[in-house]
Amino acid sequence: MIVIPMVGLSSRFTKAGYRKPKFMLPLGDCTVFSHAVGSFSAYFGDQRFLFVVRDVxxxxxxxRRECDALGIANARVVVLPEMTRGQAETVMEGLSRGGCPDDEPVTIFNVDTFRP
Structure with a gap:
């Protein structure tokens, strides 16, 4: 399973005047989200993807729209009701709320990391 935690505040971008979270921003012909998650395109058909978000x-x-557009066959979105104390807690909450087995291997990747 590939876990993408997305609960951060994007505070630096907000302070710089951006109104949307960083991963929603356009970058070329797609979004930051699409660039980051697109780096896993070889796994879109056979791996489960878990996105842990706050619904802001x-x-x-x-x-969900981005995953459909990318063609991710098995994507799940877990919405957390509040901020966490960091990435580790975000991932643990997401795995728990997502009903993921404790013995399933996971890869954790940031939604704003990519190499163009």
Missing amino acids: EGTADFV
Whole structure:
């Protein structure tokens, strides 16, 4: 399973005047989200993807639309009701709320990391 935690505040971008979370911003012909998650395109057909979000700015719907557009066969979005204390807690909450087995291997990747 590939886990993408997306609960951060994007505070630096907000302070710089951006109104949307960083992963929603356009970058070339697609979004930051698409660039980051697209790096896993070889796994879209056979791996489960878990996106852990807070539903601000329509994040859950945005993620579902992006996953459909990318062709991810098995994507699940877990919405957390509040901020966490960091990435580790976000991932643990997402795995728990997503009903993921404790023995399933996971790869954790940031939604704003990619190499163009």
